[in-house]
Amino acid sequence: MPQRPAPLNTALGTVFALLTFFIAPTFSYGDELNIYSARQESLIKPLLDRFTVLTGTKINLVTGKGDALLTRLRSEGLNSPADVLLTVDAGRLYRAQQAGVLQPISSQGLNEAIPQHLRSPENRWYGLSIRARVIIYASERIDPSELSTYEALSAPAWKGKICIRSSNNIYNQSLVAGIIASQGMEKTEAWLNGFVENFARPPAGGDRDQIKAVAAGQCDVAIVNSYYLGGMINSDDKRQQEAASKVHLFWPNQNDRGAHINISGAGITQSAKNVGSAKRLLAFLANDESQQWYGETNNEFPVRPEVDVSKTLSAWGPFKADQLNVGELGRYNADAIMAMDRAGWK
Amino acid sequence: MTVIVAIPVLVIIASLIQPFSSAWRHLADTVLIDYISNSLLLMVGVGFGTLILGVSAAWLTAMCDFPGRKILSWAFLLPMAMPAYIIAYTYTGILDFAGPVQSTLRATFGWGYGDYYFPQIRSIGGAICMLSLVLYPYVYMLVRIAFLEQSTAVLEASRNLGKKPWQTLFSVALPMSRPAIVAGVSLALMETLADYGTVAYFGVSAFTTGIFRTWYGLGELTTAAQLCAFLLLFVFALIMAERWSRQRLRFHHNSANKKLVRMQLNGWHAYIAWLIGCLIVGLGFVIPATQLLIWASSRWQENLNGAFLSLLLNSFSLAAIAAICCVVVATFLAYTKRVFNSRLELGAVGVASLGYAVPGTVIAVGVLIPVAWLDNKIDFLSRTWFDIPTGLLLSGTIGILVFAYVVRFLSVSLNTVESGLSAIKPSIDESARSLGSGPGQVLKRVHLPILRSSLLTAALLVFVDVLKELPTTLILRPFNFNTLAVRTYELASDERLVDAALPALAIIVIGLLPVLLITKSILNERASHE
Numbered sequence: 001m002p003q004r005p006a007p008l009n010t011a012l013g014t015v016f017a018l019l020t021f022f023i024a025p026t027f028s029y030g031d032e033l034n035i036y037s038a039r040q041e042s043l044i045k046p047l048l049d050r051f052t053v054l055t056g057t058k059i060n061l062v063t064g065k066g067d068a069l070l071t072r073l074r075s076e077g078l079n080s081p082a083d084v085l086l087t088v089d090a091g092r093l094y095r096a097q098q099a100g101v102l103q104p105i106s107s108q109g110l111n112e113a114i115p116q117h118l119r120s121p122e123n124r125w126y127g128l129s130i131r132a133r134v135i136i137y138a139s140e141r142i143d144p145s146e147l148s149t150y151e152a153l154s155a156p157a158w159k160g161k162i163c164i165r166s167s168n169n170i171y172n173q174s175l176v177a178g179i180i181a182s183q184g185m186e187k188t189e190a191w192l193n194g195f196v197e198n199f200a201r202p203p204a205g206g207d208r209d210q211i212k213a214v215a216a217g218q219c220d221v222a223i224v225n226s227y228y229l230g231g232m233i234n235s236d237d238k239r240q241q242e243a244a245s246k247v248h249l250f251w252p253n254q255n256d257r258g259a260h261i262n263i264s265g266a267g268i269t270q271s272a273k274n275v276g277s278a279k280r281l282l283a284f285l286a287n288d289e290s291q292q293w294y295g296e297t298n299n300e301f302p303v304r305p306e307v308d309v310s311k312t313l314s315a316w317g318p319f320k321a322d323q324l325n326v327g328e329l330g331r332y333n334a335d336a337i338m339a340m341d342r343a344g345w346k
Numbered sequence: 347m348t349v350i351v352a353i354p355v356l357v358i359i360a361s362l363i364q365p366f367s368s369a370w371r372h373l374a375d376t377v378l379i380d381y382i383s384n385s386l387l388l389m390v391g392v393g394f395g396t397l398i399l400g401v402s403a404a405w406l407t408a409m410c411d412f413p414g415r416k417i418l419s420w421a422f423l424l425p426m427a428m429p430a431y432i433i434a435y436t437y438t439g440i441l442d443f444a445g446p447v448q449s450t451l452r453a454t455f456g457w458g459y460g461d462y463y464f465p466q467i468r469s470i471g472g473a474i475c476m477l478s479l480v481l482y483p484y485v486y487m488l489v490r491i492a493f494l495e496q497s498t499a500v501l502e503a504s505r506n507l508g509k510k511p512w513q514t515l516f517s518v519a520l521p522m523s524r525p526a527i528v529a530g531v532s533l534a535l536m537e538t539l540a541d542y543g544t545v546a547y548f549g550v551s552a553f554t555t556g557i558f559r560t561w562y563g564l565g566e567l568t569t570a571a572q573l574c575a576f577l578l579l580f581v582f583a584l585i586m587a588e589r590w591s592r593q594r595l596r597f598h599h600n601s602a603n604k605k606l607v608r609m610q611l612n613g614w615h616a617y618i619a620w621l622i623g624c625l626i627v628g629l630g631f632v633i634p635a636t637q638l639l640i641w642a643s644s645r646w647q648e649n650l651n652g653a654f655l656s657l658l659l660n661s662f663s664l665a666a667i668a669a670i671c672c673v674v675v676a677t678f679l680a681y682t683k684r685v686f687n688s689r690l691e692l693g694a695v696g697v698a699s700l701g702y703a704v705p706g707t708v709i710a711v712g713v714l715i716p717v718a719w720l721d722n723k724i725d726f727l728s729r730t731w732f733d734i735p736t737g738l739l740l741s742g743t744i745g746i747l748v749f750a751y752v753v754r755f756l757s758v759s760l761n762t763v764e765s766g767l768s769a770i771k772p773s774i775d776e777s778a779r780s781l782g783s784g785p786g787q788v789l790k791r792v793h794l795p796i797l798r799s800s801l802l803t804a805a806l807l808v809f810v811d812v813l814k815e816l817p818t819t820l821i822l823r824p825f826n827f828n829t830l831a832v833r834t835y836e837l838a839s840d841e842r843l844v845d846a847a848l849p850a851l852a853i854i855v856i857g858l859l860p861v862l863l864i865t866k867s868i869l870n871e872r873a874s875h876e
Contacts, residue, residue, distance in 0.1 A: 034825060040836040041828065060825035062742075063836065067562045068821040071711055072741075075718035079725055079738050081825070095565055166549045168559055204468035204549030205438070208841040212444035217459045228841065236645070237844055243444065334369075337563040341376040346551055 031057045033277045036073060037086040038066035039264055043298050044086065051284050057277045066092035073101050073269060083272040084281060088264045089170050091177070093125040094330025102267035107279055113286050117325045118263055118303050127263030127326060128285045129294040130301035132319070133175050134259060135250040136229060137221045138214050149253045150179065150260070153221070154194030162195070163210040163219035166203040167340040171225055171262060176340060177332035178260045181324055185335065192343035203346050208232060208240070215243035230299025230312045251319040258320035262329065263303065348679055348694040354712030354753045355700050359578060361571035369560065369569045381556035387470055388477070388545070388552055389535050395478025396534040399626055400485025401527070405515060406623065408493035409501075411608035412616040418623040419490075420862060425630030426483035427857030429814040429831070431543030432850045434476045435838055436634040438547070441467040468548040476548075477538050479630035484537075485530030487803060488765060492526035493519060495769055511609055525768055528588055529761040533807075536703035536757060539577060542817065543835075553577055554705045567711070574708045581703040585696065635854060641847035649848045657849060661813055661830040662856055664744070668751040669809040673801055675752055676759035680767050681789075695760070702757035706817030713750040714822065717741055742824050750818045755811050759804035766800025767793075806860045813857050830856075 037044055041063050048059045062069070066087045073080055073096070085102065087093050096102050102124040110119070110126055118127030135147055153162060165172065180188045200219035210222035211229060232244035251259050266285065268278045284290060291302035295310040302309065407419035425433075441447055441464075448464055451457065466472065496519065504514045520527065545552040553573070561570035611619050642649075679695050701709055721738040728736045740746050770793060778788045794801075816831045823832070830849040837846035 040840060041833075042836065043840075062823060062825050062827075063832075064820045065562070065707075067565075068707055068710070068817075071567065072714055072718075072821055075714050076738060076741055077718065077722055079722055081738065081742060166546075168546060168555060168563070170562070173563055201466075202468075202549060205442075205547070206839075206841045209438075209442070209444075212442075216444040216449070218443050231841075334564045334566075337559065338372050338376075341372065346549055 031055075031274070031277055032060060033057050033083050033274055033281060034060045034081045035062070035084045035086060036069040036082045037061055037063045038069055038092060039063070039086050039088050046297070047285065047290055047293060048281075050289075051281055054284070055277070055280060057280070059281075067095075070096050070099065070101070073271075074099055076271070078271045080269060080271040081273075082269050083274050083278045084266055085269055086264070086266045088131075089174060089262050089329070090127065090265060090326035091170065091174060091330035091333045093120065093265050093267055094327045096267060097122070097124045097327075098330075101270055103270050103272065103275075105268055105279060105282070107283070109283055110279075110286060114303050115305070117323050119265075120267075120327055121325065125265050125267035126282060126286070127265040127303045128282075129264045129291075129298075130261050130303055130321065131171075131264065132226045132251075132259050132261045132301060132321065133171055133223060134226045134229075135221055135252050136211055136214055136224050136247045137250055138217070139246060139248045141217075142220050144248070144250055147221070147250045147252070149256065150175070150223070151183075151191055151253075153198065153223075154191045156194070156198075158198040158221070160198065160200050161220040162198045163200050163213045163222040164203055164224075165206060165210060167337065167345040171207075172223075172345075173333050173336045173340070174262050174329040175223070175260050176336035177329045178322060178324060180332045180335055180339070181328045182257055182322075185339065189339055189343065192339055192345065196343045196345045211247060212240075212243045215246040226316065227299035233312055234299070249316050251317070253322070254320050257324070258322040261301075261321045261326070263326050264300070348682065348691060348698060351675065351679075351698040351701075351753055351756060352694050353716055354709055354750070355578065355697050355704065357712040357715055358571050358704065358708060359575045359697075361568055362575045364568050364572070366572065367566060367569050369564050369566045370572075373556075373560070373569075373573075377551060377556065377559075380551045381553045384470060384551055385539065385553040388474060388538055388550075391470075391474030392477045392481060392538045393531055393535055395474060396482040396485045397527070397531055399478060399482035400530060401489055401520070402622060403482070403486040403626060404490040404493055405519070406619050408490045409511075409515075409519070409609055410611050410619065412611040412619050414620065418620075418627075421623065421627045421631075422486050423483050423861045424627055424858065425480045426487075426810055427813075427854045427861060428480045428631060428634060429543075429816075429834075429850070429853060430477055430480050430537075430541055431547060431816075431838070432638070432834065432853070433480055433630075433634045434473075434544045434547050435843055435846070436637045437472070437476065438467055439843055440633070440637055470548075470550050473544050473548045473550050473552075476544055477534075477541065479626075481534035481537055482626070482630070484533040484807070485527065487807075488526040488530040488762065489523050491799060491803065492523035492765070496522055525765050529765045532585070532588070533702065533758055533761060536581065539581065539703045540705045542705050542707070557705060557708065571708070571711070574704060578700050578703065581700055582696065585700075635851070638847045638851050638854070641844045642851050645844055646848055649845060654848070654852075657828055657830050657833055658852060658856070660827060661853070664747070664751075664819075664829060665809045665812040665856075667744075668748050668755070668812040669805040671748055671752050672755050672759040672808040673763070673805045676756060676763045676804060677801065679756075679760060680763045683764075684767060698753070699757035699760050701753045702755065704754070706754060706815060706819075707821060709754045710750055710818045710821040713746060713753060713818075714741070717746050717749070742822075744824060744827075747819065747822045747824075750822055751808075751812050751815065754815070754818060755808045758807045758811060762800055762804035762807060763797070766797045766803075770796055806863075809860050810857045813853055 041061065045061065048061065051057065052059055066089065069085065070092065073082055073085065085096055097120060104123050106123065111123070114126050118130070119125065137144065137147060167173065176188065176192070179191065207224035207228040210224050211232060213219055214222045226249060229244060229247070229249055232240040235241055253259055266282055268275060272278050286304065288307055291304055291307040294300040295302060295313050299310070299312055301313060403422040407415055407422065439445055451462065500518060500522065501514060504518045509517065540554065542554045542558065546555050557570045557573050560566050560573060679698070682691055683695055718738065718741050721741050724739060725736045728734050774792060775788055778792045783791065814831055816835050819829055819832055820835070830853045834846045834849040834853065837849070
């Protein structure tokens with residue numbers, strides 16, 4: 001029998017090796033749970049590992065941006081391997097629900113544990129941690145009595161004193177969406193016009209950059225998510241600690257609707273093959289241990305008010321949070337962006 | 347083949363068939379002008395920036411000789427390993443109001459906010475600088491090859507006719523290198539148009555930030571795809587205009603069998619050459635890399651672990667596979683174009699190579715939609731005919747990811763292979779054929795040796811690009827699969843720059859390996875001529 005020339009053999013071998021490498025669908029053996037997570041790996045993996053230890057359920061994880069994962073979920077359709085969608089804001093969960101990729105969850109336990117405004121009215125998703133958007137002020141230059149509400153920051157007295165990041169950021173979009181939900185479009189637009197006028201600099205950078213800018217004296221107040229300040233207070237980086245020590249946190253709107261909050265949360269997909277385990281995971285993420293973990297590792301607040309919070313968080317004192325259903329933030333997101341565009345908030 | 351590679355881009359362009367939503371009205375009334383003008387400004391800025399940096403670097407190292415020229419000739423490639431978003435993060439850390447430079451200035455002179463002028467790094471000017479500093483190597487690399495492969499006779503003729511060196515540069519060397527210059531600058535510009543990380547971080551409302559704002563913020567994927575389609579049409583028009591303007595020109599050279607006589611730079615001329623070199627490499631590589639090293643060294647014990655090694659391995663193997671696939675596809679396409687030269691083929695190749703100007707996430711969507719559709723179709727047919735569910739065969743595997751890379755980076759490899767191929771006169775083919783070689787033999791014995799450096803360059807460019815690539819990887823990757831770029835991004839987006847420094851450095855170091863390898867081979871090749 002004539003021998004095949006060696007190069008051809010090698011080539012065929014390579015092709016087969018590549019094929020097995022390329023086309024290796026994720027068949028699930030045993031109890032496995034597949035998660036699409038907009039929450040980045042380092043902020044969720046330890047909890048998921050703990051779940052695996054407790055239940056023996058293996059967890060497979062893909063992280064990415066919420067909308068991108070949602071698009072992937074939608075195009076994969078009912079064959080999608082994903083069981084659970086985790087996001088870091090309510091707007092994405094609202095959008096996922098609108099897109100019809102989340103299934104209703106019947107869980108007495110979750111419904112009792114998680115306050116009504118932090119979950120979908122149709123039981124399609126549940127909030128798992130609270131992220132509050134607060135005012136940060138330079139303790140040397142500003143007296144907290146000068147501060148009251150987000151709305152008050154549009155007064156001309158604040159001209160050139162406010163730092164805030166770009167309106168591309170989801171947390172700013174949610175903040176404005178929350179104001180639209182409570183004040184209506186007309187008042188929000190008027191507020192935006194004054195507020196944008198007061199910016200100390202064109203919006204750029206992230207929330208920590210705004211805090212640093214307040215500490216360095218570039219502006220007097222900033223609006224940021226509280227966990228960034230917590231992260232800086234607990235940072236190993238001396239300069240971040242120093243910057244954090246020069247500012248204080250102010251809870252806005254305590255005499256009316258409360259401070260603006262958003263959630264990180266999760267829903268179970270329509271394509272889920274393993275609904276039982278998915279529900280167990282959600283319940284696990286809402287239990288005392290996990291709820292405390294959010295506070296300790298990422299300085300977020302628990303969704304269950306009775307759970308103890310970390311030292312950093314309790315130092316900021318108790319606060320009143322907006323009771324608006326966080327799903328509404330998703331409903332008004334597009335309106336918020338258009339209003340910010342019109343006001344010239346870059 | 348060409349058609350398959352063109353599909354994702356066609357999916358995006360096909361969004362134009364869909365009805366235009368009311369979001370367009372809003373965009374046109376408010377921010378669209380900003381998006382367009384900022385993106386144009388970026389293009390002009392980065393175009394000039396990369397042209398000046400790239401051509402000066404190429405001229406110095408290819409045409410001049412001075413002590414240490416060889417060191418500079420590879421050092422000029424170093425910034426290529428630096429992802430634009432990472433250089434943006436580091437320079438912001440250094441130059442921002444709260445950063446060390448300004449803080450030191452304030453402490454030294456007792457200034458406060460507003461007492462002094464300091465250029466704002468987070469601005470469109472800053473973005474132009476950052477992008478130019480890391481993208482000029484495309485121009486440098488291709489133009490350097492073009493300079494080296496240029497017929498020495500022509501250059502000598504120019505000198506003998508009494509032209510000064512810089513006159514030779516402008517009237518002979520540059521015009522003769524036009525395909526390479528255009529290829530390099532257009533790569534840089536396409537990457538600029540596709541860039542999201544830098545402009546978003548700097549708060550510049552460019553076209554890409556607009557696309558994402560429309561998609562993520564307004565929830566209008568179709569409108570976002572339409573915006574992207576217009577961007578593509580614009581790029582397509584530019585490419586066509588350029589092709590048309592050099593339609594009648596041909597850029598074949600005689601194979602340079604004569605030793606290239608480099609201009610000897612002595613004394614202060616050599617110092618100036620070094621000064622230019624140090625400035626470019628220092629700003630584009632040494633300073634940001636040092637900053638990253640300082641950050642990484644403070645935290646390396648916690649971050650250097652088993653998980654980190656698997657990131658290294660994933661990034662490396664993914665980049666290597668994608669580089670090989672891209673070069674194979676590009677070579678195939680370049681030859682189909684050369685041999686058949688049909689309009690359809692030209693059009694399809696043109697469409698396919700537009701992928702580079704598309705933001706990675708959008709390409710990912712363009713890949714995701716048809717592939718998932720196909721997967722679901724196969725599953726459906728297999729269920730109905732054989733009662734066997736296949737699930738999703740390609741979605742969520744390395745395969746779809748590599749396919750997306752090929753689509754996204756085809757232009758990089760294709761431009762390089764084509765510019766190499768264009769230097770081979772058709773007469774060479776003809777003589778080889780008349781001497782009895784078949785087409786395969788012409789390829790193997792004549793073209794491949796000549797093309798070797800172009801193919802290697804193409805592979806290197808794709809390798810480094812994939813290594814740095816973030817958005818496509820993020821959305822299409824399989825479960826439990828992370829890369830260095832993904833890790834860097836996750837940490838940096840959480841504003842943990844210090845922790846992000848180690849994976850960022852690793853991207854740069856791995857990116858350097860092929861850079862060194864290739865420069866060596868290019869340098870050697872020239873030496874063998876000499």
